[in-house]
Amino acid sequence: MTFKEYLKQLNELAKDNPEALGLKVYTATDDEGNDFKPVYYSPALNCLTAGEINPAGTINAVVLN
DSSP: OOHHHHHHHHHHHHHHOGGGGGSOOEEESSTTOOOEEEOOSOOEEEOEETTEEOTTSOOOEEEOO
């Protein structure tokens, strides 16, 4: 998913459910949704190489820490 697609979905969610704007944001700890943790950090631009952050590389991803 691109950042543009992600923002579009977030904007549609907010438009259709404005009451959700005051809710806390959580992330799943795995792809099966076995546990959820609150999101504390802002998104950041980063370079990911083989799934690892590479500070010396060219920015190629928006990372949700």
